[in-house]
Amino acid sequence: MRLERPSLKWETEHIAYMKEWDEERMTPSSFHLKEDIPYETYLEDLAAKEAGLGNRVPNTNYFFVDGDERIVGMVNIRHSLNDYLRQVDGHIGFGIRPTERRKGHATYLLSEALNMTDQLGIRSVLVTCNEDNVGSAAVIVNNGGVEDECFIEPHGNVVRRFWIER
Numbered sequence: 001m002r003l004e005r006p007s008l009k010w011e012t013e014h015i016a017y018m019k020e021w022d023e024e025r026m027t028p029s030s031f032h033l034k035e036d037i038p039y040e041t042y043l044e045d046l047a048a049k050e051a052g053l054g055n056r057v058p059n060t061n062y063f064f065v066d067g068d069e070r071i072v073g074m075v076n077i078r079h080s081l082n083d084y085l086r087q088v089d090g091h092i093g094f095g096i097r098p099t100e101r102r103k104g105h106a107t108y109l110l111s112e113a114l115n116m117t118d119q120l121g122i123r124s125v126l127v128t129c130n131e132d133n134v135g136s137a138a139v140i141v142n143n144g145g146v147e148d149e150c151f152i153e154p155h156g157n158v159v160r161r162f163w164i165e166r
């Protein structure tokens, strides 16, 4: 398993992954594909977002790819925290394709992402999940997450917040 940066090479696989995704919202949202947007344009937009377009902090996206060149998961690494990230989304967002869940992939993906935050010099890594996301919480705890106070969003959603010290 390895991390790969998005590029034209992954267009077909990325589309297949999108079709398989069964939740309402793509996670991480940076990997959402709109049907009427050419992949080249998606990649250009992604590069602008990674550089900090709008109110984003600089961030990096990776596919998590297996030995058969299949995208198994996706991860977005934020290089620093702003107020919103500190309360809700944290440094790292990740997802695993539905047919590949419950095989330990997310636990491994988060460990690989933590190697990337090490390289960025981030010593305290914030990783969050919604209160009802038992699987995500287990993945975070598997990687050394220590729970901090939760944050309650204005619409009532409870966000669990974990710090991983490196």
Ligand SMILES: CC(C)(COP(=O)(O)OP(=O)(O)OC[C@H]1O[C@@H](n2cnc3c(N)ncnc32)[C@H](O)[C@@H]1OP(=O)(O)O)[C@@H](O)C(=O)NCCC(=O)NCCS
Residues within 6 Å of the ligand: 023, 027, 093, 094, 095, 096, 097, 100, 101, 102, 103, 104, 105, 106, 107, 108, 128, 129, 130, 133, 134, 135, 136, 138, 139, 142
């Ligand atoms: C949450 C998610 C990333 C878990 O991925 P995964 O590859 O299935 O996770 P793992 O196989 O590494 O599982 C880690 C642990 O969580 C448990 N787990 C995973 N999914 C679970 C679920 N739905 N319910 C209960 N436990 C679950 C596993 O049994 C495992 O437990 P263990 O370490 O005690 O053996 C995946 O379900 C997903 O992509 N969900 C949608 C997007 C999302 O929620 N992303 C996280 C946002 S913070």
